[in-house]
Amino acid sequence: MPLPNDTSGTAALAICESLLLALNDHNILPETEIVGILKDAAAAHENAPTGDEDALHAAVATLINGILDGGNSVRRP
Numbered sequence: 001m002p003l004p005n006d007t008s009g010t011a012a013l014a015i016c017e018s019l020l021l022a023l024n025d026h027n028i029l030p031e032t033e034i035v036g037i038l039k040d041a042a043a044a045h046e047n048a049p050t051g052d053e054d055a056l057h058a059a060v061a062t063l064i065n066g067i068l069d070g071g072n073s074v075r076r077p
Contacts, residue, residue, distance in 0.1 A: 017067070038068050 020037070023029040042064040048057040 035068065038064055
C-alpha cells in the first residue's frame, strides 16, 4: 500500500525522530528506551481494533518497524 502524501505527518515524523536523537545525544534517554518507545508505538498500531482504518494502521506499523530496522532514530556505530 503506498503511503498517502501527508505533509503534516511527514513533518511530525521528522520532528519526532530529531527529538529522539537529541534525547539520546544529550544522555537524557538511553538507546534502549528510545527503541522501546518505537516498539510500543508500532505495537499500538499492530494491535489496533479492526475497522475501517486497518490498512492505515498496518502501514504505520510497517513504517515504524522500518525505522527500527534501519536505526534511523538512534545513531548506531
